[in-house]
Amino acid sequence: MKGESDTMSEDGAARRDLTGTTGARPGAVGFLTDTTLCIGCKACEVACKQWNQLPMDDFGFTGHSYDNTSDLGATTWRHVAFIEQISEREGQRPAVLKPFQSNWLMMSDICKHCVNAGCLEACPTGAIIRTEFDTVVIQQDVCNGCGYCVPACPYGVPQFSPSDRKVHKCTLCFDRLQDGLEPACAKSCPTDSIQFGLIDELMEHARDRVDVLQDQGVEGAYIYGDRAVGGTGGMEGLNAFFILTAPPEVYNLPDQPELPQKKTFPASVTSVIAALALGTAAVFSLRRR
Amino acid sequence: MSMEYERKWEVRRGGGGRAPGGETPTTYYGIPAIHKPHWKWMIIFYFFFGGIAGASYVIASIAQLFGHPGDRRITRAGRYLSFAALIPSPILLILDLGRPERFLHMLRVLKLRSPMSVGSWGLTIFGAFSTLSALIQAADDGLFGRKTLLARILRAMPAHMIGAAGTVPAFFLGAYTGVLLAATAVPIWAKNALLLGPLAVASAMSSASAALALCLSLLRGTSHETLKRLERLDSITLVAELVLLTAARRNSGPVIGRPMNEGHLGRIYRFGVIGAGIGTPLALMAKSALLGRSSSRFVAALASVLTLAGGFMLRYLLVMTGRKSADDPEATFALTRARRERSEQA
Numbered sequence: 001m002k003g004e005s006d007t008m009s010e011d012g013a014a015r016r017d018l019t020g021t022t023g024a025r026p027g028a029v030g031f032l033t034d035t036t037l038c039i040g041c042k043a044c045e046v047a048c049k050q051w052n053q054l055p056m057d058d059f060g061f062t063g064h065s066y067d068n069t070s071d072l073g074a075t076t077w078r079h080v081a082f083i084e085q086i087s088e089r090e091g092q093r094p095a096v097l098k099p100f101q102s103n104w105l106m107m108s109d110i111c112k113h114c115v116n117a118g119c120l121e122a123c124p125t126g127a128i129i130r131t132e133f134d135t136v137v138i139q140q141d142v143c144n145g146c147g148y149c150v151p152a153c154p155y156g157v158p159q160f161s162p163s164d165r166k167v168h169k170c171t172l173c174f175d176r177l178q179d180g181l182e183p184a185c186a187k188s189c190p191t192d193s194i195q196f197g198l199i200d201e202l203m204e205h206a207r208d209r210v211d212v213l214q215d216q217g218v219e220g221a222y223i224y225g226d227r228a229v230g231g232t233g234g235m236e237g238l239n240a241f242f243i244l245t246a247p248p249e250v251y252n253l254p255d256q257p258e259l260p261q262k263k264t265f266p267a268s269v270t271s272v273i274a275a276l277a278l279g280t281a282a283v284f285s286l287r288r289r
Numbered sequence: 290m291s292m293e294y295e296r297k298w299e300v301r302r303g304g305g306g307r308a309p310g311g312e313t314p315t316t317y318y319g320i321p322a323i324h325k326p327h328w329k330w331m332i333i334f335y336f337f338f339g340g341i342a343g344a345s346y347v348i349a350s351i352a353q354l355f356g357h358p359g360d361r362r363i364t365r366a367g368r369y370l371s372f373a374a375l376i377p378s379p380i381l382l383i384l385d386l387g388r389p390e391r392f393l394h395m396l397r398v399l400k401l402r403s404p405m406s407v408g409s410w411g412l413t414i415f416g417a418f419s420t421l422s423a424l425i426q427a428a429d430d431g432l433f434g435r436k437t438l439l440a441r442i443l444r445a446m447p448a449h450m451i452g453a454a455g456t457v458p459a460f461f462l463g464a465y466t467g468v469l470l471a472a473t474a475v476p477i478w479a480k481n482a483l484l485l486g487p488l489a490v491a492s493a494m495s496s497a498s499a500a501l502a503l504c505l506s507l508l509r510g511t512s513h514e515t516l517k518r519l520e521r522l523d524s525i526t527l528v529a530e531l532v533l534l535t536a537a538r539r540n541s542g543p544v545i546g547r548p549m550n551e552g553h554l555g556r557i558y559r560f561g562v563i564g565a566g567i568g569t570p571l572a573l574m575a576k577s578a579l580l581g582r583s584s585s586r587f588v589a590a591l592a593s594v595l596t597l598a599g600g601f602m603l604r605y606l607l608v609m610t611g612r613k614s615a616d617d618p619e620a621t622f623a624l625t626r627a628r629r630e631r632s633e634q635a
Binding site for chain 2 (some may be wrong): 049064067070071073079081083118121122123124126127142143144145146147148149150151152154155156157158159160164165166167232233239242249250251252253254255257258260261263264265266267268269270272273274275277278279281282284285286287288
């Protein structure tokens with residue numbers, strides 16, 4: 001197992017400085033999903049489906065470890081990823097299990113409720129709003145299903161639903177928050193891998209937890225969703241952030257995503273230049289002589 | 290798709306989620322890291338018609354303001370063509386909505402950072418200009434009678450000024466579709482963010498000049514010089530399109546550029562867009578220019594038809610490579626990893 005842990009510490013994960021800073025607004029609430037506590041029970045997936053009355057997804061076996069959910073989607077707002085860290089020696093099972101998490105990684109993924117959200121900025125109808133809890137919610141009575149928020153999310157969260165032809169994603173249990181309840185997934189999590197609270201407090205807790213983990217020898221532990229990893233490129237952090245122990249891509253997360261709308265202005269500038277150049281070409285081609 | 294999954298799964302079994310021997314992780318069972326847009330044919334057709342509507346308005350106005358007096362026909366045909374290509378545009382966009390009956394929600398807000406929002410307003414404003422200019426043209430052509438009130442009102446309008454002012458939303462309509470694709474997380478679009486707007490304008494201009502040349506060559510009495518001038522514009526815009534498109538492919542690199550290099554989209558890129566849509570018309574035009582004699586009407590019409598087909602295939606390529614690129618988690622990670630490497634170098 002030496003090889004495995006060596007690869008781990010050679011990855012960017014171990015070398016990352018722990019900043020733990022976000023641009024979250026005062027009073028913002030969100031999730032800390034500590035994957036080192038996740039046991040892969042999927043209670044969060046079930047609780048989410050029940051509370052939000054979401055229909056069943058494709059029923060079947062994917063063959064991807066214990067993950068038969070695969071992905072976040074219109075009717076799946078929590079998704080537990082399963083990564084079996086099989087030895088790099090040609091798929092052999094490791095002879096010795098690691099003392100920590102026994103070569104299993106499990107992670108409950110969710111909408112990140114970005115501090116600056118790509119979906120919200122893209123939405124042309126104003127259906128996607130930022131709530132008083134600093135969460136990002138799609139107003140279903142306004143959404144007209146244009147689908148532009150779907151490719152505008154760097155994490156692949158919102159999805160077009162073919163059944164009601166609108167886009168859906170996690171609301172961070174907006175209805176429960178309004179009644180002073182914590183979201184269904186956090187409520188149901190038996191190991192407190194999913195913790196709900198004020199971002200400031202959760203972030204402080206996350207920093208302490210990463211320190212403890214690193215003292216215990218989990219050198220790869222880091223926060224995903226601060227300004228250094230995940231919440232990068234103009235997003236200024238994620239209101240649903242994570243403690244991970246492997247590079248983000250292992251969990252199907254991008255390392256340094258960017259707010260897509262950062263491109264709007266520079267792309268408009270080059271378009272104006274092109275329009276001026278081609279307009280001049282047209283004048284040159286058609287002018288009287 | 291299922292084949293792809295199996296292959297990725299085998300890689301993962303061998304490398305524990307990492308590329309064999311490499312330090313960088315590959316993907317999570319090959320499952321896409323982002324979601325692709327649902328846009329397909331209706332959006333491809335809209336990009337094509339919207340581009341022609343905007344660019345033919347631009348050409349009509351430029352011909353009117355700066356053009357040869359003999360090129361009145363270009364202005365007239367450009368205004369009608371712009372209006373004709375405009376009509377299907379909002380219809381296609383509304384039908385592509387999940388909830389078409391809520392199309393007016395697009396005009397609830399104006400968000401400058403959302404190209405879709407600005408685009409909805411831009412199309413609305415351009416629609417007014419295009420319709421008005423076409424009506425003025427119709428009044429000039431006597432379609433509303435000579436002495437009717439409507440004809441008099443329309444003829445009294447400052448057609449030159451309206452045409453000049455309308456070039457701004459017209460250019461916007463040609464370009465914003467590229468910016469709209471650029472401002473997403475789709476790797477091949479985001480990577481080429483600065484090139485897509487110019488590519489959309491260039492392709493709109495080449496399609497519109499080819500469409501105008503084709504329409505005018507079918508009309509009797511169009512002077513040879515008029516067609517010659519349109520052909521010159523067509524060739525300049527085709528060269529711009531060629532440069533931008535090949536630049537985008539180079540800029541994409543081996544991983545992100547995969548959809549342009551492989552499979553049926555790769556063939557459409559090489560043979561459809563570059564070969565038939567840009568290369569052949571340019572070669573036909575260059576041949577007549579080099580030989581010093583003008584090409585026959587048939588050859589000129591062939592060049593125009595090929596340019597139009599190439600413009601359509603380019604729109605198809607833009608949309609479909611994006612869909613394929615979004616489905617490729619390696620491309621997504623190549624894009625988001627590159628930013629780390631850049632920031633570490635800096």
